[in-house]
Amino acid sequence: MSQFDAKQFLAHCARKPGVYRMLDADGQVLYVGKARDLRARLGSYFQSNVTGAKTRALVARIAAVETTVTGSEAEALLLEQSLIKSLRPPYNILLRDDKSYPYIKITTADRYPRITFHRGKRRPGARYFGPYPSAGSVRETLALVEKVFRVRNCRDSFFRNRTRPCLQYQIRRCTAPCVELVSEEDYAAQVQMAMDFLSGRSRQVSDRLTREMEQASLGLEFERAAELRDQLAAIQAVQQKQHVESDRGGDVDAVAVQARHGLAVVEVLMVRQGRILGHRSFRPETRGEEDSDEILEAFLSQYYLGERDDQSIPKEIVLPGELPGQAALQEALQSHLGRRIRLASRVRGERQAWLNMARANAEQSLLADLAARQHLEQRFHGLETLLEADAPLRRIECFDISHTGGERAVASCVVFDQHGARKTDYRRFNVTPDIGGDDYQALEEAVRRRYQRVVKEEGKLPDLLLIDGGKGQMQRAFDVVQALQLDNQMLVMGIGKGPSRRPGLEVLYLPDGRELVPGPASAALHLLQQVRDEAHRFAITGHRARRGKARRSGLEDIPGVGPKRRKALLNHFGGLKQLRNASREELARVEGINAQTADTLYNWFHE
Structure with a gap:
């Protein structure tokens, strides 16, 4: 196993709660830990001033780090204990009996x-x-x-x-x-x-406390209402549903797939007797043309119908959605195993939480793969060939615009080189076109401000300036580049979605009039899609932050949450702080909040 690249790993590690496992060169687990913020916690191990002989000895043996994203820090804690019990890593403190678990008796x-x-x-x-x-x-x-x-x-x-x-x-x-x-x-x-x-x-107790709190408030007994509010908040804090331990038991595999830019990851989260044992990532080879359903169907048939111990296959496999060939696959599995097996795609509660965890870990694994240097070098070379570039392409900068109804527009500029995203070089611009929603003028302003400053400060220019948009946006950006007399130092190109707007069929627009359609199997297109999607994400998060400064409260601008739902949420959780810290499952248990609205709320507070 090659030497562990901590800097590369941390650059793409999730900033979410979860569990991490440190492995040595033989793949043996050295240490299992949990964190509220995986990137921050793991980053503390690889600093130059790490204290403690044990920690230094551990870091010296690390050859790989695996992470599991969870819904909350509490879930991470219980999963950490489960893994320590089963793996008994040499660098963990090992406890006997159940002394690490407090109970009520x-x-x-x-x-x-x-x-x-x-x-x-x-x-x-x-x-x-x-x-x-x-x-x-x-x-x-x-x-x-x-x-x-x-x-x-x-x-x-x-x-x-x-x-x-x-x-x-x-x-x-x-x-x-x-x-x-x-x-x-x-x-x-x-x-x-x-x-x-x-x-x-x-629920019955919570409803009673809610009624008492409202009555106390109406009776102007504000101190009593505050006490009841605090009781409600405490109930939610200590009664949160833990999805790493389930009283109902059951053997389940939760399977999720993420596919993007020619790469795919299938994640299998294994739950036995209601307890998460761990997860495993698979990377099927694809041509970049298959959709997620095709990849998942091929994986399921090969994985579960292959040479495996039949007893290790659970009675239920949870899938992210119904597959076209799901009935046939289920029949084949039952015939192969000689027993009933269920492929479930419409699940709730714990099974939905397990599926969400598998999906989050598949996404994290895919992001790490997309950032791998070998893939990026191949894709940069493919882009040079596609564009018939006279000089090597080593740096790409991409612009995108985000706004809501033309208000509070934000332009993003992201930077990629052959080592991946250079986030320290990212920039955002609060742009103010004369007419709200004029993306052309907003783009002009951002490009001009960016490269006027680069020229003034003698900074680094890109080899390729990529614009998320069609021929019109590309031409306006090229006009700015020409006016700054930089057109002989960088290529300018637009990436549009094409007539069908399907991923893989994008059209590339060049100032000389060329319109290229590389196709879904093109490594060059996969690179451009990755850069464009990152610019889009960075623009949206910047716009949300700018819009957030104008909010009057933390709930009023959330789509689909009106006065009645706001009241139900605040009554249920007792305050905005508890609401922000709630998991998707806790949100969905509020009266009037369905799973879709719970997802909207969770994403609003955490993205």
């Missing part, structure tokens, strides 16, 4: 059950709820359960020797079963409600 064998914090082995005579992400989450949940259901938390020795109610009864945290101020039946009902709540059936 209810002593159901008692006449008056007790609720308490628990670590360690689970024994008969009690029900356990968890695992929870942290001890703080358990204690916060315990406090809520005591407030809402008033279940005792005292030790048995204290409970048996009471002759009068304690302080917990006075502050309405207990119903005083020790002195029989509550009947055994009523107390059992309280305990059952508490167990239902801890099992995830908390």
